[in-house]
Amino acid sequence: MLAECLSQQLGYRCIDRDVIVEKAAGYGASQRDIRDALDRPPTFWDRFKHTKYVYLALVQAALTAEVCEGNCVYHGNAGHLLLRGVSHVVRTRIIAPVSFRLAIVQDRLKMNQDDALAYIQKMDQDRRKWTEYLYGVDWGDPILYDMVVNLEHLDIRQACDVIAIAARQRCFQETAESRAAMYDLALASRVRSAIVTTPETATAEVEVTAKDGLITVKGKVPKQVQADSLGKVVRAVPGVISVDLDVFTDVEA
Numbered sequence: 001m002l003a004e005c006l007s008q009q010l011g012y013r014c015i016d017r018d019v020i021v022e023k024a025a026g027y028g029a030s031q032r033d034i035r036d037a038l039d040r041p042p043t044f045w046d047r048f049k050h051t052k053y054v055y056l057a058l059v060q061a062a063l064t065a066e067v068c069e070g071n072c073v074y075h076g077n078a079g080h081l082l083l084r085g086v087s088h089v090v091r092t093r094i095i096a097p098v099s100f101r102l103a104i105v106q107d108r109l110k111m112n113q114d115d116a117l118a119y120i121q122k123m124d125q126d127r128r129k130w131t132e133y134l135y136g137v138d139w140g141d142p143i144l145y146d147m148v149v150n151l152e153h154l155d156i157r158q159a160c161d162v163i164a165i166a167a168r169q170r171c172f173q174e175t176a177e178s179r180a181a182m183y184d185l186a187l188a189s190r191v192r193s194a195i196v197t198t199p200e201t202a203t204a205e206v207e208v209t210a211k212d213g214l215i216t217v218k219g220k221v222p223k224q225v226q227a228d229s230l231g232k233v234v235r236a237v238p239g240v241i242s243v244d245l246d247v248f249t250d251v252e253a
Helices: 002-010 017-025 031-039 042-068 098-109 113-135 156-167 176-197 227-235
Strands: 013-016 072-075 092-095 147-150 207-211 214-222 242-250
Touching (some): 017 031, 017 042, 042 072, 042 176, 176 207
Parallel strands (some): 214 242
16 A cells, blocks of 8 residues: 555555566566565575576566666565665565554455464564575664654555655655666666576676676586676677676586
């Protein structure tokens, strides 16, 4: 409700997780598998670490592609962590008293109070584990957000007004530098998605950064992944001007 209200007030597109999952699936994975990757707790994905890496790469590529198309309000899993380094992204966390959340869950999922409380606690626990596992950060750490809005005394419309006022502040306006940072992040994400969806390089887990068309690839790769193949895949991505490979072979792979 809040995301829709905010998109209407600002005149931005409203994007939810389903949109991103559908777009990410366009790279060759199934929507169901991607949703599982986002929802399953770390204890499950410990057995499939590379699969987790692949799906995260696809989700980030899909999200950055959407954001590059123009202003939007995104509500979904850890979007603020997938768009790190872009200053015109207003990273907002919404919190509310348990009583408020219980009422919503009971209404939407038709649960009794005890089941609704258990659902909320599990959801919070899984989200905290998920973000710590993927990003090494505490999901609840306020330093990860530009603002935290508490719905204890604000209704949806008032919370929408507060966030909209913040979004219009000069510090969150797009600049040439922040636009370049967004395009660099999007290009790096496209490169990483190309690496994980190309059979010759699909087993590589590397760090990819971009700066004005220069792609830097760092990390350890399995012995079956040849540097020449990796460089060829990277150079084929539209927007790549030059490539700096700083990779070494995992002799134990």
